Amino acid sequence: MDYTTKKIFGWAFILIVSFFPVYLWVVYGPGIEDLTSYAEITHSLGELFGLVGMTMFALTFVLSTRIKFIEDIFGGLDKVYIVHGILGGMALIFILFHPIFLVLKFIPQEINRAAEYLLPSSYWSVNFGIISIIGMIILIFITLFTKMKYNRWKFTHEFLGLMFALAVLHIFLIRGTISQDNIFEGYYLYATAVSIIGLGAFSYSLFIKDRMMKNAVYKISSLNQSKDLFEINMVPDHKPINYSAGQFLFLRFYNENLSKEAHPFSIASKSNSKELKVIIKKLGDFTNKLEHLKVGDKVFVEGPYGRFNFKNYKCKNQVWIAAGIGITPFLGMVEELLDHREYSVDMIFSAKDDTDFVGYNLLNDIASANKNFKFIPWNSSVKGHVEIKDIYDLAGKFREKEFFLCGPENFKQEIIEKLKKAGVKEKNIHEEAFDFV
Incomplete structure (x- = not known):
């Protein structure tokens, strides 16, 4: 079904x-x-x-x-x-x-x-x-x-x-x-x-x-902070969870400076990687306190949840559109494309300026290594909003293509409406719709 x-x-x-x-x-x-x-x-x-x-x-x-x-x-x-x-x-x-x-x-x-x-x-x-x-x-x-x-x-x-x-x-x-x-x-x-x-x-x-619920226990293996982002890498304390790139998790960090409330975050690592990665943007009180995390801190992981993965759909001609921190679920999927070269993927990544392109080197390297993956960084402060013509220039005809979107809600809805007006069927448009991720 x-x-x-x-x-x-x-x-x-x-x-x-x-x-x-x-x-x-x-x-x-x-x-x-x-x-x-x-x-x-x-x-x-x-x-x-x-x-x-x-x-x-x-x-x-x-x-x-x-x-x-x-x-x-x-x-x-x-x-x-x-x-x-x-x-x-x-x-x-x-x-x-x-x-x-x-x-x-x-x-x-x-x-x-x-x-x-x-x-x-x-x-x-x-x-x-x-x-x-x-x-x-x-x-x-x-x-x-x-x-x-x-x-x-x-x-x-x-x-x-x-x-x-x-x-x-x-x-x-x-x-x-x-x-x-x-x-x-x-x-x-x-x-x-x-x-x-x-x-x-x-x-x-x-x-x-x-x-x-049997939450998996992970430990923080490494931490990287740059500008307003935290990259957190975790390894399982015992048994790892099974997950697909593009899904999201509820994480509960055990650190004396953070609340024990579970919060949802997108997975940024490839499917079932030994090291589980999330990239978190500073957006409020909780995320601002992540700077107190230390290597070795325990993390209780609930999930995974979501169906946002390119392999869930039969069509192998796909267009991926990300904006801002919405790039995170795509990062693991991009890595997986090296093992699934039968997929032809055109990707636009929109960011406000050149310093906001999270994972730029990874995306660029995989585009160089995989001829079936095209990557277009889109500086919106210079080029303006992504328009249908821009997507068409990259991907060609929209017929028989799957479209994946993740980013701020206004950005997604604007692109979705434009795609529908261009004749793309709703069933061929897939978004990461959990606005808290």
């Missing part, structure tokens, strides 16, 4: 599970013919939207567990996090319609009762729901519309688990206070299952996963 088919299957499964309450309502509910009043219709819609939203909310926690078969379905953990974000936004929309329809049930005849669903009161069963929705709005807005470092992103997501727990309390307590109506037989059973799935997945990610 190819990646596109798997992705369709994954989304189909998510949507079927999410809208399963609608099926239960149609089969085991009162029946559409019995919904004879405006109040009954809005009440049923409010309950349905809330339960569908809660199901989606629970599934977002399942997607966050980093379970391998979920990654395989969507073509990499970076793609799983994209699905996670979309589903989280959908969950918020459905949950917002839950109180809206319940309020409409009482308007205009009973304004006071309508206010009970929107304003804090003595009913904590309702208050839990209000707090949960407000918290979700704030946290999802922060996630979708602000740029933040990985550790802060992870911290905010831990509060989403609390909002889900409050929503669960709301579901089970509200039935004993304001509302006594079940919209279908087995409502509690379904709500219980959704609650267990959501809370179970969240608890696994927060408390259990790190203890169960």
Whole structure:
């Protein structure tokens, strides 16, 4: 099964599970013919939207567990996090319609009762729901519309688990206070299952996963620092992990000056090299403290994750486009081209100035040694943005080519849109989409 088919299957499964309450309502509910009043219709819609939203909310926690078969379905953990974000936004929309329809049930005849669903009161069963929705709005807005470092992103997501727990309390307590109506037989059973799935997945990610997961232990063998970059080379303490060039890892550095929080970084070494290499740019508090690392420090490695590798696709005519620190997943792949000369690769590496071309000597040397690898360094401060004509001049016709991109999000999206307008199919464009890497 190819990646596109798997992705369709994954989304189909998510949507079927999410809208399963609608099926239960149609089969085991009162029946559409019995919904004879405006109040009954809005009440049923409010309950349905809330339960569908809660199901989606629970599934977002399942997607966050980093379970391998979920990654395989969507073509990499970076793609799983994209699905996670979309589903989280959908969950918020459905949950917002839950109180809206319940309020409409009482308007205009009973304004006071309508206010009970929107304003804090003595009913904590309702208050839990209000707090949960407000918290979700704030946290999802922060996630979708602000740029933040990985550790802060992870911290905010831990509060989403609390909002889900409050929503669960709301579901089970509200039935004993304001509302006594079940919209279908087995409502509690379904709500219980959704609650267990959501809370179970969240608890696994927060408390259990790190203890169960057998992280490989590596030791830092050498460190190199230049300008605003750290190159960290590691060797296994015991058994090495199996990985492919282009994938990424979660690394937890054991040094007294650094937090024990795991952070994601792209692999810069060739597949299954004895020495594992990452190149990290100084971008914030955590990366600035990497200067405290020492040779011999232990590193716990989780992964690998991702499917960003040229050998995963049948077409051997490829175009690689990198910008800035986005070159890192390509460095190991470029080395591997010496063992896979059947691949014809044209590469553009865009950087702001000549001092920002990470791995320039390696790329140049391999281009000299391998006639099927063309390398074009692109100084954007001199030449401007990479345009379609520039890619065409390097690679020729775009037909039957695979395109790989990694770099800042704005850069990638600009190139992707240009490629699509030039007739390149979406299935032939591959990006490293984990924006924290």
